[in-house]
Amino acid sequence: MPQATQAMLATHPQRESAAFNMQALTACIEACFECAQVCTSCADACLGEQEHLMHLVRCIRLNLDCADICTATGRVVTRLTQADPAVLRAQLQACVAACQACGDECEMHAREMNMEHCRICAESCRRCEQACQQLLGGMNA
Amino acid sequence: MPQATQAMLATHPQRESAAFNMQALTACIEACFECAQVCTSCADACLGEQEHLMHLVRCIRLNLDCADICTATGRVVTRLTQADPAVLRAQLQACVAACQACGDECEMHAREMNMEHCRICAESCRRCEQACQQLLGGMNA
Amino acid sequence: MPQATQAMLATHPQRESAAFNMQALTACIEACFECAQVCTSCADACLGEQEHLMHLVRCIRLNLDCADICTATGRVVTRLTQADPAVLRAQLQACVAACQACGDECEMHAREMNMEHCRICAESCRRCEQACQQLLGGMNA
Amino acid sequence: MPQATQAMLATHPQRESAAFNMQALTACIEACFECAQVCTSCADACLGEQEHLMHLVRCIRLNLDCADICTATGRVVTRLTQADPAVLRAQLQACVAACQACGDECEMHAREMNMEHCRICAESCRRCEQACQQLLGGMNA
Numbered sequence: 001m002p003q004a005t006q007a008m009l010a011t012h013p014q015r016e017s018a019a020f021n022m023q024a025l026t027a028c029i030e031a032c033f034e035c036a037q038v039c040t041s042c043a044d045a046c047l048g049e050q051e052h053l054m055h056l057v058r059c060i061r062l063n064l065d066c067a068d069i070c071t072a073t074g075r076v077v078t079r080l081t082q083a084d085p086a087v088l089r090a091q092l093q094a095c096v097a098a099c100q101a102c103g104d105e106c107e108m109h110a111r112e113m114n115m116e117h118c119r120i121c122a123e124s125c126r127r128c129e130q131a132c133q134q135l136l137g138g139m140n141a
Numbered sequence: 142m143p144q145a146t147q148a149m150l151a152t153h154p155q156r157e158s159a160a161f162n163m164q165a166l167t168a169c170i171e172a173c174f175e176c177a178q179v180c181t182s183c184a185d186a187c188l189g190e191q192e193h194l195m196h197l198v199r200c201i202r203l204n205l206d207c208a209d210i211c212t213a214t215g216r217v218v219t220r221l222t223q224a225d226p227a228v229l230r231a232q233l234q235a236c237v238a239a240c241q242a243c244g245d246e247c248e249m250h251a252r253e254m255n256m257e258h259c260r261i262c263a264e265s266c267r268r269c270e271q272a273c274q275q276l277l278g279g280m281n282a
Numbered sequence: 283m284p285q286a287t288q289a290m291l292a293t294h295p296q297r298e299s300a301a302f303n304m305q306a307l308t309a310c311i312e313a314c315f316e317c318a319q320v321c322t323s324c325a326d327a328c329l330g331e332q333e334h335l336m337h338l339v340r341c342i343r344l345n346l347d348c349a350d351i352c353t354a355t356g357r358v359v360t361r362l363t364q365a366d367p368a369v370l371r372a373q374l375q376a377c378v379a380a381c382q383a384c385g386d387e388c389e390m391h392a393r394e395m396n397m398e399h400c401r402i403c404a405e406s407c408r409r410c411e412q413a414c415q416q417l418l419g420g421m422n423a
Numbered sequence: 424m425p426q427a428t429q430a431m432l433a434t435h436p437q438r439e440s441a442a443f444n445m446q447a448l449t450a451c452i453e454a455c456f457e458c459a460q461v462c463t464s465c466a467d468a469c470l471g472e473q474e475h476l477m478h479l480v481r482c483i484r485l486n487l488d489c490a491d492i493c494t495a496t497g498r499v500v501t502r503l504t505q506a507d508p509a510v511l512r513a514q515l516q517a518c519v520a521a522c523q524a525c526g527d528e529c530e531m532h533a534r535e536m537n538m539e540h541c542r543i544c545a546e547s548c549r550r551c552e553q554a555c556q557q558l559l560g561g562m563n564a
Contacts, residue, residue: 004457004547008464011539014471029460034427037456040501041431043346047339048437048504057329058223064325064346065217065228071494072213076206078463081471082199087206090231090238097231116434124427145316145406149323152398155330174319175286178311181360182290184487188480189296189363198470205466205487212353219322222330257293265286340505347499347510354495358488364481369488372513372520379513 005029014080019088024134025077031131032074032095035124039067039102042121052113059105059118066102069095070128077135089139092132099129146170155221160229162279166218169272173215173236176269180208180243183262193254200246200259207243210236211269218276230280233273240270287311296362301370303420307359310413314356314377317410321349321384324403334395341387341400348384351377352410359417371421374414381411428452437503442511447557448500454554455497455518458547462490462525465544475536482528482541489525492518493551500558512562515555522552 006026009015018025043063046056073095076088103125110119147167150156159166184204187197214236217229244266251260288308291297300307325345328338355377358370385407392401429449432438441448466486469479496518499511526548533542 004461004543005464007543008461008468008540011543012464012468012471013473014468033456033460037452037497037501038427038431040498041428041435044343044502044504045431045435045437047342048435050336050436053335053339054332057335060329061220061223061326062225062228065220065225065232067498068213068216069228069232072209074460075209075463075490078460079202079206079467081467082202084203084206084242087203087210087235087238087242090235091206091210094228094231094235097228101225101228117431120427120430120434145320145402146323148402149320149327149399152402153323153327153330154332155327170319174315178315178356178360179286179290181357182287182294185361185363185484186290186294186296188483189294191295191477194476194480195473198476201470202467208357215319216322216349219319220326222326258290261286261289261293343502343505344507344510347502347507347514350495350498351510351514354491357491361484361487364484366485366488366524369485369492369517369520369524372517373488373492376510376513376517379510383507383510 009080012080018080019083019085019139020135021138024131024138028131028135029074029078031128032070032077035099035128036067036070036074038121038124039063039070042106042117043067045117049115052115055113056109059109062098062102062105063121066098066125069098073132085139089136092136095132096129096136099125099132103129150221153221159221160224160226160280161276165272165275165279169276170215170219172265172269172272173211173218176240176265177208177211177215179262179265180204180211183247183258184208186258190256193256196254197250200250203239203243203246204262207239207266210239214273226280230277233277236273237270237277240266240273244270291362294362300362301365301367301421302417306413306416306420310417311356311360313410313413314352314359317381317406318349318352318356320403320406321345321352324388324399325349327399331397334397337395338391341391344380344384344387345403348380348407351380355414367421371418374418377414378411378418381407381414385411432503435503441503442506442508442562443558444561447554447561451554451558452497452501454547454551455493455500458522458551459490459493459497461544461547462486462493465529465540466490468540472538475538478536479532482532485521485525485528486544489521489548492521496555508562512559515559518555519552519559522548522555526552
C-alpha cells in the first residue's frame with residue numbers, strides 16, 4: 001500500500017491545497033487502513049480463542065469499534081478535495097480515542113495472557129494513534 | 142427500521158448496563174443509519190446534476206465524509222456490551238461536526254439553487270446532529 | 283428512513299435512467315440498511331450472552347459478515363448515476379448469500395436456545411434476502 | 424501492512440481450519456484494503472479535476488462502488504473463525520466484478536486523458552481482481 005497511497009497523493013490535482021505535510025498524511029492514511037485490518041483480525045482471533053473467549057469480550061468490542069472508526073478516518077483523511085478542517089479534526093480525535101482504548105486493552109491481554117495477536121494489534125493501535133496525533137499537531141500549527 | 146432497532150435493544154442481554162436513555166439511543170441509531178443512507182444518495186444525486194456539477198463538488202465531498210462518519214457512529218452506538226465512554230463521546234462529537242458541515246452546505250444549495258435532494262439531506266443531517274447532541278448531553282449529566 | 287429514502291429517489295436527477303422499479307429499489311435500500319444495523323446489534327447482543335457465548339461464535343461471525351456486506355450493498359444500490367449492471371448483480375447475489383447464512387444460523391438459535399435477538403435478526407435477514415432477490419428478478423427480466 | 428497482516432494470521436488460533444493457502448490469503452487481504460484506499464483516493468482526485476470533471480462521473484461512481492465492495496470483502500476474508508464458504512465465494516465474485524468494471528474505466532481515462540491517478544488505480548484494481556480470483560481458484564479446487 002505505501003507506494004500506491006503515496007503515488008495517488010503525488011498525482012492528485014488538489015495536492016497543493018492540502019492542509020497537511022504529505023509525509024505525515026501518507027503515514028496517517030496507511031496507519032488507519034492497517035489498524036482497521038488488524039483490529040478486524042484481532043476481533044476474529046479473539047472470537048476463536050475457545051477457552052479464553054470469556055475474558056476477551058471487551059477486547060472484541062473495542063476491536064470492532066476501532067476497526068469501524070479507523071475505516072471512516074482513513075477514508076476522510078484520504079480526501080483532499082474541499083476538506084473541512086473541523087470535520088477532519090473531530091474525526092482524527094475520535095480515532096485517537098479509539099486507538100488508545102483498544103491499544104490499552106490489547107496491551108493488557110498481551111502482557112497478562114500472552115496473547116500474541118493482541119500484542120501485534122496493540123502496536124498497530126499505537127502507530128495509528130501517533131500518526132493521527134501528528135496530523136492533528138500539524139493542523140493546529 | 143424503528144421497530145427492529147427498538148426490538149433488538151429491548152432483548153439485548155446488557156441493556157441494563159447501557160449508559161443511555163433507551164429512547165434517545167434508539168433515535169440516535171436510527172438517525173445515524175438514515176443520514177448515512179441519505180448522504181450516500183445526495184452525493185450520487187449531485188454527481189448526476191450534469192450542468193450544476195461544478196458547483197456541487199464541496200457538497201459531494203462533505204456528503205461522502207458524513208456518510209462514512211455516520212456509518213461508523215451508528216455501529217459504535219449500536220453496541221451496548223462493554224462500551225467505552227471516551228470512544229463513544231469522541232465519535233459522537235465527530236458525527237456532530239460532520240452533520241453540521243454537510244447540513245450547512247446542503248442547506249445553502251437547497252436555498253440558492255433550489256436543489257430538492259440537498260434540502261432533504263440537510264433535514265436528515267440536522268436530525269442526526271440533534272440526536273447525537275442529545276445522547277452526548279445525557280452522558281455528561 | 284422510509285420517507286427520506288423515497289424522497290431522495292424521487293428528487294434524483296437520474297431517476298429515469300434507473301434499471302429498477304422504484305418501489306422495489308426503495309424496499310431493497312431500506313432492507314439493506316436495516317439488516318446492517320440489526321446484524322451489528324445481534325453480534326453485540328450475542329457477545330453479551332455470558333454463559334451462552336461459546337455457542338454463539340458462528341452467529342457472531344456471520345452477523346459481522348452480513349453487516350459488512352449489507353452496508354456495501356445498501357450503498358451500491360443507493361447510487362443511480364452511471365450504474366454498472368454486472369457489479370450490481372454480483373453484489374446483490376453476495377447479499378443474498380450472506381443473509382441466507384446469517385438468517386439460517388439466527389433462526390436455529392431462536393428455535394433451539396430461545397434467543398429473542400436472534401429471532402428478530404433472522405426476520406431482518408429474510409426481508410433483506412427477499413428484497414435483493416426481487417431486485418435481481420427485475421434485472422434479469 | 425504486509426507484516427502486520429501476515430503476523431496476525433500467523434498467531435490466529437483458528438489458522439489451521441482456514442480453507443485457504445496462507446500466502447494467497449495474505450495477498451488478497453492486502454489487495455482489498457489497498458484497492459479500497461486507492462479507489463477512495465481516485466474518486467476524490469477525479470472530483471478535483473475541475474475542467475475534466477464532466478468526463479469522470481462514471482469513474483467516480485465506479486470508484487465509490489469498488490471502495491465499498493473492497494472494504495467489505497477485505498473484512499470478510501480477514502475472518503478465519505467459522506467461515507461460510509458460500510458467503511466468501513459470493514463476496515469474492517462481487518469484488519472481482521467491481522474491480523473489473525472500475526479497472527476498465529480507469530484504464531480508459533489513463534490511456535485517453537492521460538490521467539495518472541486513474542492509471543495507478545487501474546493497476547490496484549487489477550492486482551485485487553487477480554488476488555480474489557486466485558483465492559476463488561483455491562476454493563473450488
